[in-house]
Amino acid sequence: MLEERQAAIPSAGAGIGERLNFEEAVLRRYRKAAHEVEPKLCLPVDYDRSLLAVIPDEIIAKDYGCGNPTRYVREGETVLDLGSGSGKACYIMAQIVGPRGKVIGVDFNQEMLSLARKHREAVAAGIGYDNVEFRRGRIQDLRIDPDLLDAYLAANPVRSSADLMELSEVEGKLAREKPLIPDGSIDVIVSNCVLNLVRPQDKKQLFAEMHRVLKRGGRVAIADIVSDEPVPEHLKNDPALWSGCVSGAFLEEELLRAFEEAKFYGIHIEELEAEPYQIMEGIEFRSITITAYKGKEGPCIERNQAVVYRGPWRQVVDDDNHVLPRGVRIAVCDKTFQIYSRPPYQDQFILVPPREEIPLEQGGVFDCSRDHRRHPRETKGINYNVTQTSTGVCAPGSACCP
Numbered sequence: 001m002l003e004e005r006q007a008a009i010p011s012a013g014a015g016i017g018e019r020l021n022f023e024e025a026v027l028r029r030y031r032k033a034a035h036e037v038e039p040k041l042c043l044p045v046d047y048d049r050s051l052l053a054v055i056p057d058e059i060i061a062k063d064y065g066c067g068n069p070t071r072y073v074r075e076g077e078t079v080l081d082l083g084s085g086s087g088k089a090c091y092i093m094a095q096i097v098g099p100r101g102k103v104i105g106v107d108f109n110q111e112m113l114s115l116a117r118k119h120r121e122a123v124a125a126g127i128g129y130d131n132v133e134f135r136r137g138r139i140q141d142l143r144i145d146p147d148l149l150d151a152y153l154a155a156n157p158v159r160s161s162a163d164l165m166e167l168s169e170v171e172g173k174l175a176r177e178k179p180l181i182p183d184g185s186i187d188v189i190v191s192n193c194v195l196n197l198v199r200p201q202d203k204k205q206l207f208a209e210m211h212r213v214l215k216r217g218g219r220v221a222i223a224d225i226v227s228d229e230p231v232p233e234h235l236k237n238d239p240a241l242w243s244g245c246v247s248g249a250f251l252e253e254e255l256l257r258a259f260e261e262a263k264f265y266g267i268h269i270e271e272l273e274a275e276p277y278q279i280m281e282g283i284e285f286r287s288i289t290i291t292a293y294k295g296k297e298g299p300c301i302e303r304n305q306a307v308v309y310r311g312p313w314r315q316v317v318d319d320d321n322h323v324l325p326r327g328v329r330i331a332v333c334d335k336t337f338q339i340y341s342r343p344p345y346q347d348q349f350i351l352v353p354p355r356e357e358i359p360l361e362q363g364g365v366f367d368c369s370r371d372h373r374r375h376p377r378e379t380k381g382i383n384y385n386v387t388q389t390s391t392g393v394c395a396p397g398s399a400c401c402p
Contacts, residue, residue, distance in 0.1 A: 006164075058119070066193040067289045075098050085107060087117075092094070094127060106136075143176075144174065152174075188220070189214060196245055204261075215294075225246070235280060259292045269289075297337060303333075305331075305379075322372065329375075329376065337353075354381075
């Protein structure tokens with residue numbers, strides 16, 4: 001019910017025809033692909049065969065994607081799969097996260113959801129535990145639970161403008177009180193060749209929703225299709241190319257910029273296929289896999305910490321515009337110090353804590369406008385006046401001493 005209603009009502013700035021062209025083309029094609037294998041919707045991907053053994057052939061055959069983001073998931077995590085399709089990735093990740101972890105698949109296509117749910121009990125029996133569930137929803141609006149809204153509409157049909165206003169209020173209340181995916185509830189989000197299927201005007205909301213549902217310190221692992229040149233309008237307006245993961249592709253640098261604008265950090269290209277997935281009018285479309293992290297928000301607290309960039313570049317600039325010359329002690333706030341101590345940065349920096357630790361609650365406000373070089377006396381203490389000598393150039397008992 002809601003699926004048809006949302007496909008028929010245009011959002012601000014979008015005509016009904018555009019809505020139908022984008023969303024109906026995707027829904028129609030993937031409905032069919034849930035019943036009949038469509039090889040044009042996927043690229044060959046290598047998975048750990050031991051993780052495929054308990055997954056029915058029907059699910060494996062009707063899995064569509066362009067990469068393998070499941071390899072970036074770890075034991076015990078809560079994982080959200082956006083556009084989960086047949087459920088193959090969810091069932092693979094269920095085995096990786098183990099019984100202490102959880103996997104949630106979200107898809108708006110009823111046929112794909114039915115296929116994924118059909119084998120849930122069999123897979124659970126095969127791996128020895130049940131830690132997967134599938135929820136219907138639009139990945140660009142993870143607040144609205146369509147099943148709850150459908151239940152309301154069944155009991156309260158919209159017959160007037162007053163009913164429509166009431167429906168809007170109910171939608172807002174459900175989003176606040178019973179969201180499909182709550183704020184800060186997910187450790188890692190994966191998606192496989194799905195973000196490009198979202199309408200252009202909804203993509204900003206899509207990235208904001210990913211950021212919203214992640215825990216602080218959480219991350220995304222996204223496989224998708226990008227183009228090496230801007231896609232012209234006549235290709236964007238082709239429903240068949242859109243549903244085939246071509247005309248909705250991000251321009252390479254724009255996909256990374258979308259993560260930046262949504263306040264992700266540590267954005268990293270894990271893979272970029274050398275061979276194009278398709279070529280249209282000289283424009284190459286290829287698979288990319290990106291990881292990115294959430295958690296750079298918060299106050300800048302001064303605790304006299306410094307970091308030293310190891311190299312090999314002469315200097316680098318991070319996502320907060322810190323300039324980090326190679327080999328130089330750079331003053332950072334506690335938030336940045338903690339970020340650099342974790343993936344994906346921890347191997348790139350030498351962390352220099354203060355000689356005497358400053359409790360977090362006693363830290364002052366970090367001056368972001370200062371010269372960002374940290375004088376060693378700031379870390380050691382202004383009154384540090386120790387003299388320590390050694391009788392030799394190497395420590396007693398070391399390999400270089402007789």
